[in-house]
Amino acid sequence: MNKRLLILGTLGEFEQLVQKARARGIYTIVCDGYPDGPARAFADESYVIPVTDTDRIAALCKEKQVDGILTSFSDLLLECMVKISAKAGLPCYLNPEQLPWYRDKSATRGLLEELGLPSPGFAKIPTTGFAPELISHLHFPLVTKPLDKYGSRGIYVVHNLEELKQAITETASFTDLPEILVEEYNDGYEFNMMTWVHKGNVHVISIADREKTDIGPGEIPISTRNVYPSCLYEQVVSPAADLLQRYADRTGQKEGALSMQFFWKPESGIQVCEIAARFFGYEHELTDMVYGFSIEDLLLNYLYDVPALEQMLAQHDPRKPVCHGAVLYFQGRLLPIRDLSVPQKLASHPAVKKPWIFYHEGESVIAHGPNPYVALYYISCPSRKELDQVTEEFFTTMIIPDDDGNEVLYRNQMPVYPADTDLSGSGEGL
Incomplete structure (x- = not known):
């Protein structure tokens, strides 16, 4: 058959x-x-x-x-x-008994704490009847999160008790659970890491710079660019891979996708944000573009051709990209879209490998629907320096007006990296 x-x-x-x-x-x-x-x-x-x-x-x-x-x-x-x-x-590659370690934020935090792995200080607090002593061991700023939701839903940054009380109410509206998660906010550099576990061993596929932009008081910064490979790869790869290996050993995951969002600061090292047993959406395409490593082939080989999977893992070197690539995310306010001429023009830019405009003129941006962004672009350049130049061009020229001439999009910003970071990679290695 x-x-x-x-x-x-x-x-x-x-x-x-x-x-x-x-x-x-x-x-x-x-x-x-x-x-x-x-x-x-x-x-x-x-x-x-x-x-x-x-x-x-x-x-x-x-x-x-x-x-x-x-x-x-x-x-x-x-x-x-x-x-x-x-x-x-x-x-x-997982069974239902393992799911809480990958789906329940409190179970994840508890396991990280049990293993002594670096993660933000946290507390579970009730959605009603909050008492300040519940967070006495934490330091502001804090982040409130639903325990059972992903995709940045119901997440708020707070700087004092009054803001926290308001955020608890707002976060509670995103969950049916009686508790929410409060954790210390990390403002360090952020990374997306994708790996595959085979025979219990974690194999690094990629580490990307996950760049964000602040959009206003109390709001969690939005994701605006993910860059492959990370310009800080060497600083973070060993501790990040070791952390995921210890996590997989404890959960019993022997096969399958394993990804992590994490923070890093030069003075304090890495700290876990989230761990998931799947690949990142709207980003896995970059491993193919930057390395010639197809996530789709990996998934199919896992089921139907294990020797081919093992060959893929053995031949892959995340330190040796064939080019530098990024996905640029453009997120918008909940406004009607009048004119898409600028994003349509940018879609034909020579650096663009694949454009994705999620809305049509006349439609309104909606929250948490099937369209996670207003538009995104996969771009590729021979070096990180050129990639940054193209990115800056997109960020400064991208405009989508609403019916009243207001800007629909949030204005993306480029981050600043440590002075000694090498951003001149040729594409033949880091």
């Missing part, structure tokens, strides 16, 4: 995974709750079922006699895949 694969997810990120699976002769079924998901056009079969209806999707897997299930790029999709695979008897 031909291989039969269910891919959980039909948005644009999954198009290449579906296409690559079919190119291998794998019968491909896609499923999620988005009826207009563009990846549906490339699949052999397509079903509209909310990913949280795990019983129904598990029944579909049995009915269609699928032999594997894949997803990535979101924590919710990862969680649902693990539950579906357990119910349908399909192979998966």
Whole structure:
């Protein structure tokens, strides 16, 4: 019988995974709750079922006699895949008992504390009846977070008790749980790290500079650029890889994706932000662009060709990019879009490898919908210096007006790196 694969997810990120699976002769079924998901056009079969209806999707897997299930790029999709695979008897690199260490922020923080791994000071506090002594061991500024949500939802930065009380109310509106997480805010450099665990060993795929822009008091800074490879790679790779190895050893993860967002300051080292058992959405494309390392091929090899997976890992060197690349994120206020002529013009810039404009003229930007950004661009240059120059050009010229001539987009800003940071890489190594 031909291989039969269910891919959980039909948005644009999954198009290449579906296409690559079919190119291998794998019968491909896609499923999620988005009826207009563009990846549906490339699949052999397509079903509209909310990913949280795990019983129904598990029944579909049995009915269609699928032999594997894949997803990535979101924590919710990862969680649902693990539950579906357990119910349908399909192979998966995690089991439901391991999920809390990757999905529950309090369980993650607790395990990091147990292992003595560096993470921000934190406390779980009730959404009602807050008492100041609950955070007496913490130092402002603080961040409030829902314990059960991802994607920067319900996260606020506070500098005193009055701001904290207000933020507790606002964060509580994003969760049904009786508690939220409060942790110390780290203003250091931030990084995205993607790895793959094979036979219990963590293999580094990439480390990116995760650059952000402040948008106003109380608001968490927004992500505006992720750059591959990180200009601070050598400073952070060893402690970050060691930390993830210890985490995987403790959770029992022997295979699969393992990613981490973390902070670093020259004077205090690294500190964990989040750990997830999946790859980063709208970013994994950069490993292919910068290294020729395809995340889609890695996922398919995990299920169907382990020797090829081992060869990929053995041949990959994250210190040797073939070019420097970045994804530029443009995020917007909840306003109607009048004119997209500037982002459309920038889409034809010679450095752009793939543009992605998520809205049409006349539409309004919405919060926490299927479109996570207003627009994004994957760009590539021979050196980091040239990449920064192109980025600055985009950040200064990008404009999207609303019906009243107001700017829809937040204004992206470039960060400042330590004076001794080498930003002149040629693309042949760091």
